[in-house]
Amino acid sequence: MRGRHAGLSGESRYRRYGAHSGGERVMTLAVGGAACLGSFGGGMEALMRGAPLSVVHADGRAAAVDTSALKGKLPARALRQLDHFSRTALLCALNALEDAGISESPLRDTGIILASGYGPATPTFEFQDSILAYGELLASPLAFSRSVQNIPAATLAVMLHMVGPCATVCRGDFPVADALCVARQWLEEGRVERVLFGAVDELTPLLAQLTRLRAGLRSSSAGREGLRAALPVSEGAVFFCLTSGKEAPELCGRHTPTIGLNGAAEFSARSGERSDRNGAPAAFAGKGLRGCIEDIRYGRAGNSDSAGNAEAERTAAAAGDAARTGVLRAGTTDSEVAPGSDTGFDGRAGVRGEVPVFLSGAVPRRLRALPGMRYAGHVYGNIPIAQAFDAVSALSCGNGLPAGRALCRAYGAGGRTACLYVRQAENGGGVS
Amino acid sequence: MDIRTVLKQELIKELRLEDIGPEDIDDAAPLFGEGLGLDSLDAVELTVLVQRRFGVIIEDIDAARGAFASVDALAGYIETRKDGMPCTGPLPSP
Numbered sequence: 182m183r184g185r186h187a188g189l190s191g192e193s194r195y196r197r198y199g200a201h202s203g204g205e206r207v208m209t210l211a212v213g214g215a216a217c218l219g220s221f222g223g224g225m226e227a228l229m230r231g232a233p234l235s236v237v238h239a240d241g242r243a244a245a246v247d248t249s250a251l252k253g254k255l256p257a258r259a260l261r262q263l264d265h266f267s268r269t270a271l272l273c274a275l276n277a278l279e280d281a282g283i284s285e286s287p288l289r290d291t292g293i294i295l296a297s298g299y300g301p302a303t304p305t306f307e308f309q310d311s312i313l314a315y316g317e318l319l320a321s322p323l324a325f326s327r328s329v330q331n332i333p334a335a336t337l338a339v340m341l342h343m344v345g346p347c348a349t350v351c352r353g354d355f356p357v358a359d360a361l362c363v364a365r366q367w368l369e370e371g372r373v374e375r376v377l378f379g380a381v382d383e384l385t386p387l388l389a390q391l392t393r394l395r396a397g398l399r400s401s402s403a404g405r406e407g408l409r410a411a412l413p414v415s416e417g418a419v420f421f422c423l424t425s426g427k428e429a430p431e432l433c434g435r436h437t438p439t440i441g442l443n444g445a446a447e448f449s450a451r452s453g454e455r456s457d458r459n460g461a462p463a464a465f466a467g468k469g470l471r472g473c474i475e476d477i478r479y480g481r482a483g484n485s486d487s488a489g490n491a492e493a494e495r496t497a498a499a500a501g502d503a504a505r506t507g508v509l510r511a512g513t514t515d516s517e518v519a520p521g522s523d524t525g526f527d528g529r530a531g532v533r534g535e536v537p538v539f540l541s542g543a544v545p546r547r548l549r550a551l552p553g554m555r556y557a558g559h560v561y562g563n564i565p566i567a568q569a570f571d572a573v574s575a576l577s578c579g580n581g582l583p584a585g586r587a588l589c590r591a592y593g594a595g596g597r598t599a600c601l602y603v604r605q606a607e608n609g610g611g612v613s
Numbered sequence: 614m615d616i617r618t619v620l621k622q623e624l625i626k627e628l629r630l631e632d633i634g635p636e637d638i639d640d641a642a643p644l645f646g647e648g649l650g651l652d653s654l655d656a657v658e659l660t661v662l663v664q665r666r667f668g669v670i671i672e673d674i675d676a677a678r679g680a681f682a683s684v685d686a687l688a689g690y691i692e693t694r695k696d697g698m699p700c701t702g703p704l705p706s707p
Contacts (some may be wrong), residue, residue, distance in 0.1 A: 258650055261629040319665045322657040323627070 190296045210365060213375065214281025218273045219417030221243035245384065248272050253342065262323065266301040266383045267333040274337050274377055277420035287342035290374040292367050295334045295381060296360035300351040302385045304328045333381065343375050343467045357379070364423050376423040384416035408421055619666075623624050624684075625661050640685045648683075656681060663687070669694045670695045 216224070232272040251260055254275055256459065274293075278284070304327035311320040328334065331349045338347045344366060351359040357380050364376040380390065621635035624644075626680040628651065645656070659681060660671050669691050671677045678689035 258633045262654075315665055319661055321627070322661060323654060326654060480658060 203571070210361070210368070210421075211425065212421045213424050214277045214279070214283065214422035215420065216273050216276030216280055217271055217419045218246050218248075218276075220246060220415050222247070223272070223276065230553045244415075251275075259340070262327070263336060264301055264304045264327055265305065266381060267327075267336045269383065270295065270379055270420075270589045271337055271340055271414070273381070273418035274379060276424050277379075278341070281422040283422065287344050289375075291377060292345040292364070292373040292375075292484045293334055293337055293341075293343055293347050293377045293379075294360050294363050294367075295337075295349045295351075295379045296356040297333075297351045297380070298356055298382050299332055299351065299385070300330045300387055301327065301383070302388065303383060304332075306385070337377070337379075341377075343377070345569065368423070368425055374424070377417050377420065378423050379418060379420040381418040382416055388416075399468050410515065417463065519583065616691060617684055620684055620688055622690075623662055623666060624649070624659075629657060638684060640688075641683050643683060644687075646682050659687075665689045665692060667695045 245265070246269045248271075250263070251268055251272045254272075278288075293573065304324060308320065308324040308328040311324045315321075324606055330351050333349070334347050334349045337343065338345075348363060350356045350363065352359070360378060360380070364378050367373045614648075617640055618635060621638045623634065624630060624638070625633065627674050630649065638649065644653045644659075651659070656677065660677060663671055671680060671690075676690075680687050
């Protein structure tokens with residue numbers, strides 16, 4: 182795909198559009214450039230060779246993404262404040278732009294949107310650790326600045342000289358589909374001419390723990406252990422340069438990878454499948470991508486477009502994972518997932534969170550709480566933040582000990598993050 | 614351990630100056646702009662670091678401007694104000 186967009190200029194070759202099919206709004210996003218990074222290495226070629234998505238060391242640790250190639254692209258001093266999450270995103274974004282043949286600077290009329298299940302978790306924990314270790318007054322300002330959820334996207338915008346809207350969709354469930362809806366909305370409104378879309382997550386012990394926990398919760402007891410063991414818990418990034426699918430044939434030729442959005446976001450990776458209703462080739466069709474993109478696709482059960490993914494749906498159903506075939510709401514939902522003036526978010530979306538709770542005693546080393554505290558467990562899932570306090574109390578009562586502290590990390594939509602630092606009330610009467 | 618060495622180690626660790634070692638930092642070289650190339654966010658971190666590590670509070674911008682001129686200047690500022698906290702090496706990671 183290299184250089185295919187060499188003729189793409191900053192001038193407006195796009196226009197507002199909105200196609201309709203069968204009374205339902207249909208929009209196709211064209212993938213002008215793509216890149217991926219993972220523990221298997223970098224580049225679509227490595228992925229197409231069938232490299233395993235998760236490379237695991239002999240000691241059981243998953244291999245980390247190698248971002249050393251960034252040093253050949255940018256000055257080392259410019260990278261020093263970037264955490265691993267941002268470096269992964271930046272390298273992958275650069276590769277996607279290169280794949281699209283885009284080298285202009287500044288990048289005008291370009292929006293950037295990141296999708297992440299957990300966001301930059303490591304710097305968030307570093308900041309929380311800093312509070313625990315040094316107190317509120319002497320917590321690290323740099324750690325705080327890195328813990329802001331939208332920092333990786335903002336870093337990309339700064340480093341790539343991008344001029345346009347910049348947002349992060351960070352939530353435990355469906356961040357990719359939601360972010361694609363936002364990308365579609367931006368393009369449809371004519372807000373931007375292209376969107377640099379990225380899905381990024383980094384591997385942390387908490388991510389591994391929660392992923393396995395969720396797999397266990399959603400599986401039958403018989404398949405639970407097998408599913409836990411089989412889960413490829415890893416890290417990586419995928420970036421797409423998205424443009425209007427309507428003009429895709431003109432821009433990209435006949436091998437246009439597309440992502441069809443028609444109320445349900447769909448990735449389709451199998452050869453010969455069609456992901457949109459206009460007959461465009463499915464994303465990366467015939468290029469040997471199997472068993473990877475299906476895992477993050479969202480199809481509507483019974484949708485004719487999803488018929489070819491029956492196997493994936495059966496697998497999801499067997500795992501009790503009905504949410505994977507959920508319907509993404511169309512229309513105003515697009516603005517619900519990205520707060521801020523750019524998207525007209527009206528605050529209706531609930532903030533979801535997870536609640537690790539610490540009681541007196543020891544805690545896992547990685548979580549680094551103060552001595553004398555014990556990790557009691559956590560509550561994970563679609564928990565409105567208002568219920569976090571109830572969760573803390575419930576865990577406290579269940580362990581027969583009052584909660585010492587709780588760190589409530591919320592998945593704010595569109596980059597809003599809430600980190601609540603909950604302390605045990607002085608009178609021991611509950612959580613304050 | 615010499616306070617300048619401790620300072621350099623802390624600067625490298627906390628400000629992520631990953632491409633240099635303590636021996637590469639000139640005691641008299643500017644910390645900001647040319648020299649180490651630190652920025653305003655680093656200055657905030659440095660203020661907290663000095664208080665956390667040495668118990669010395671940098672109270673205003675004028676004091677910081679002088680203290681942050683170089684490693685030499687910062688070491689001198691700390692030595693004249695620190696509360697007796699020994700400089701035995703970097704603190705353990707949180």
